[in-house]
Amino acid sequence: MVGDGQVRSETEKIVKSYGLENMFYFYGSQCQNDYVISLKSFDICLAPYRGERVRKLGVSPIKIFSYMASKKPIICSDLDDLKFIDEYGFGRTFREGSAGDFAKAISEMVERGDELKKMGFKAYDYVVKHHDWKVIAERILDIAYGKESVS
Numbered sequence: 001m002v003g004d005g006q007v008r009s010e011t012e013k014i015v016k017s018y019g020l021e022n023m024f025y026f027y028g029s030q031c032q033n034d035y036v037i038s039l040k041s042f043d044i045c046l047a048p049y050r051g052e053r054v055r056k057l058g059v060s061p062i063k064i065f066s067y068m069a070s071k072k073p074i075i076c077s078d079l080d081d082l083k084f085i086d087e088y089g090f091g092r093t094f095r096e097g098s099a100g101d102f103a104k105a106i107s108e109m110v111e112r113g114d115e116l117k118k119m120g121f122k123a124y125d126y127v128v129k130h131h132d133w134k135v136i137a138e139r140i141l142d143i144a145y146g147k148e149s150v151s
Helices: 008-017 032-039 052-057 061-069 099-110 115-131 133-144
Strands: 045-047 074-077 091-094
Touching (some): 008 099, 061 074, 061 115, 074 099, 091 099
Parallel strands (some): 045 074
């Protein structure tokens, strides 16, 4: 895991309580270049978002899209903005705020073995087709020139 966010210590406790210490590395905070390199070593990417602030403002897709672009399956909170992860088969969601469900999701995904790579490639294909910077720039230009509405 990369980062020193609010859930790091809780996540370390969960990992230990389920006896999964040999499956996790906790890297701490990293600069962007090191983060991109670290993603390559991951089998699964985690996004355990929680809290009222996230529910009010929504989830910034940048982290999720970077996971998808790195061809990795994702385990994330079941917030409305992230339900597509389950729906499209890019990974698995878990009940937001439930440490037990989070741990169960990790265990279940680890057991899926070779299927993880397929999920990651599926996520990559989707993000490149729908959320590549070129695609986003074209949508912005279409909106600016009145070819597409903002809705």
